[in-house]
Amino acid sequence: MKKKTLITASIAAGALLAIAAPLAASAHVEVTPNTAAAGSSADIMFRVPNESATATTTKVEVDIPAATPFATVRYVAVPGWDVELVTETLSPPITVDKTTLTEAVTRVIWTSQPGSEITDNEIRQFTLSVGGVPDTGKIELNAIQSYSDGSVVTWSGTGEVAEHPSPVLYVNDAPVAEHDAHAASTSTTDATGAEASSDTLARLFGIGGLVVGTVGVVLSIVTLRRTVTG
Template sequence: MNRAPAHPATQPVRSRRPLALTATAVGAGALLALAAPLAASAHVTVGPNTAAAGSYATVNVKVPTESDTASTTKIELDLPTDTPLSYVAYEPIAGWTVELVKEKLPKAVKVGDSTLTEGYTTVVWTATGEGIKPGEFVQFPVTLGPVPDVDKLVLPAHQSYSDGSVVDWDETGADAEDPAPTVYVNEAPPADEHGGSHSAASGDEHGSDATEASATSAAAQPDVLARVLGIAGLVVGVIGLIVGALGVTRARRGNGAA
């Protein structure tokens, strides 16, 4: 009795499936490795993110452009009015103009031996050219003081793009999606807070070389969370390769046994 020949499409169909699963796993791993660091580090932040009460702290406002099609053309940094700063200075940055906005305070506030009725409320950086293009970031150094004796100094930022959109970095809390740049004074910064945890020098009247070096060091620190997520993505891809290879081998063995 003659046996009917196997259907010619049976063998290829068995081998394609593991290959497709492998490609899917590798693609997912690659996307996780690439996208996770971007999502974790693309916030507007300040570094160093700690300062001593009473000091004149120099911090860098780090502004990355998240958009793939538009450039950052303006950054507005809100300063506190309930604990006002009597001194604000900036470092000139090529391609940008800076405005220090000083206004009447909602109520008079005593700072040291002085009573302030007006104070700095906003720092505005405006691009004179193309601004910060996609994939780029710029750091804007600014000195603030004297730092008030508070838990933390919340500095909401507003990022304007060339397409007219505005992103408000003004949220607080552990689950904030658009967290406000924050300088921690008496409160310890969270372990995963961006911007580093170096303290600003407290003995220099208007900032110092040590403070600036600390700011540079903090800005250069790697994003630990981004690295962990990136490695996790690569691991997923490797596991996908192994699973796919095992599937192909088993399929071939099964075809050979048939």
Template sequence: MNTSFRRTLKSLTAAAATAGIIAAGATAASAHVSVDPDDTAANGYSHLTFNVPNESPTAKTTKLEVTLPTDTPFTSVSVKPVEGWTAQVVTGDLPKPVTVAGATVTKAPVSVVWTADEAHQLGQNQYQSFSLSVGRLPAEGTKVTLKAAQSYTDGSVVKWDEVSAEGQPEPKHPAPSFVTTADDGAAAAGASAAPGAEAVSETKQVSTDATSVWGLVLGAAGFVLGAAALGLVLAGRRPRTAGK
């Protein structure tokens, strides 16, 4: 093997190693615990799906704990069963009373904990999805942050609790989150005020006016016919003049 070939081989090996490190870093950066809501409309209900990858090359994921918001609490939380995992919805006192849908709330679900049995712990290159049905969602434009803690068989706990700041690089362990959008009811109200709604209203008014005119005409005709019929009846009842 000549010197030139050996140098080329070393260069290719180094490049491959660098590419592997970059790829591994990109994979680690993208393998976050994340949340995917199926609906973000304010004042509504949503199915939240948490995707949980196992990031440890040696340990298995045994537990996931998600902390629910207490400043804009969910008054309804239910869990979709996952085979081999037990789920517990923890209810607690809120830091201060909160008004939700016109009612004062002092207690609400504050966290959900999923725990795996030994046969269903997440190993290397595995992930699991966990789903919640929650409501009601807070006002439009609210960032709902759902901090999570992922426990491993080696005793380590990875906390996904760093809040992303706008315009800043994503933190190493970002907290799952989403932002609420416009209330579906508000959207419907906005649609009724859209161009064309006024024209529909005017058409209905014209139709109503025409119906009213025809009603008056028919009513008057009925009155005339009724009066004529009454006159004929009365005329028939008059006594006949003698000799006629």
């Protein structure tokens, strides 16, 4: 009975973790798709959730590193939101996709109009159309999220345990998700092997128990016959 209760509890805990994991992942500011080929043009979308239960998101800012700029940056209009493209002079100039840039867009600012803020449990999407993706490993597109109560969250963390990880566009580097998937596959393989070994062991114990039980029954019958005969 205890074993059954333990298994049931484990299954319940696993289900809760399975539900909580995607919820935790979806609460991050993310860029999708998170890959682009060097020299190409791409439409990248930032998914911005509102994580406050008492305040709304009023402003979203995305930084584009001046060291790895895009040749062109255009935005897709979002109803109820104003957009500002901030440019910076590049010194020295940078060549991207055979184009020499003396200035580039290094920040995009979306500001909500009254009544268009991102509310609790809502996700808003902001799209940029970029051209001339730089030939680099990856581009960390740090984001700044401002709330109506004056609080600010900076999405610039790196690493798997970052509380507010930076949205990352992978160019030549492999996305982190692929490494995670490989690790998960390895873990699944190990778990399957362990399960198979456990199952084999259980079968052996079962067969052994059956043999012992059969021998016990035979001995009992023999003993009973001897007693009756005696």
